[in-house]
Amino acid sequence: MPRTPTPTEGAVTPAEALRFAAIAEEVMASPKYRMGSHAAPADAPHIGTLREKRLHAAVKLYLCPDETCHERPVGDLLREDGAKPRRMVADILTEGHIMEVQTGGFFPLKPKVAWYLAHTPCRVTVVHPIPAVKYLSWINPEDGSIISRAKSPKRGRVRDVAGELYWLSEFIGDPRVSVRLLLLELEEYRLADGWSKDKKRGSNRYERFPTALLGDVTLWSPADYAAYFLPSALSSPDTEGNYPIFTAADYAKASGIRGRATYSMIHLLEKLGLVRECEEKVGRSKAYRALPPAEEV
Helix, strand or coil: CCCCCCCCCCECCHHHHHHHHHHHHHHHHCCCCCCCCCCCCCCCCCCCCHHHHHHHHHHHHHHCCCHHHEEEEEECCCCCCCCCCCEEEEEEEECCEEEEECCCCCHHHHHHHHHHHHHCCCEEEEEEEEEEEEEEEEECCCCCCEEEEEECCCCCCHHHHHHHHHHHCCCCCCCCEEEEEEEEEEEEEEECCCCCCCCCCCCEEEEEEEEEEEEEEEECCHHHHHHHHCCHHHHCCCCCCCCCEECHHHHHHHHCCCCHHHHHHHHHHHHCCCEEECCCCECCECCEEECCCHHHC
16 A cells, blocks of 8 residues: 555644634734734844744644643652652643654754653653745844735645654654644744845744644654655555665655755664665665565565
């Protein structure tokens, strides 16, 4: 059976979409998350602090409406020597489950996830929003006025996270670890303060906030990763049951995953038992072959 994602990539129910939209509207209206005018002062905080606050807050409220579970300290639950335990602060902590919402790259999460797995019995879910649909507004940094607004031609997809999965590769496959991807419609505001003539190249992002939930995908089992990262052209057997041999270049062409992410994804698929390296090469390139799904072995 072809291992290809559905066109909607994790379509959500109308009830889920409505709940997310209501939360996003609430976050936008609340003074708690309001940032004031669009004009950014010279000492405005960098991305990763206040500028991502609304996006981060909306995602957390959707995942867990109970705010008493947000920003919870997590002690060393497995320590038995009586010493004062080291603590981490989890974005969300519920009964036996830690969720970390990461709006940027995954590299900063690597030591935190490692600590959770070593010092707690909890399940760990890394949640990452993907801008499936994005409307981009440009701000005049002098007076805060909106210069233009347009829909970005690029549509975000699950495979966009391939490069970031490298940083979590040592944990992927652990039954306690999952990655949850929320495909969102986003409004993004950027300051027209770049170095190019149109002030767009090298510009600074001021703020992003979500307006709609379009998809919800959880990557946990090898089958989940196969569905989104192993193209059917490379994983479908012929009439005699033989799987095609492919190179990294073939994988990049079939998946659209390029650069270093190509090799990191192939190695991750190997680790998950979805592909294996062949003894023979194709020219000078290493060759790989998809393995039958576990249920077919």
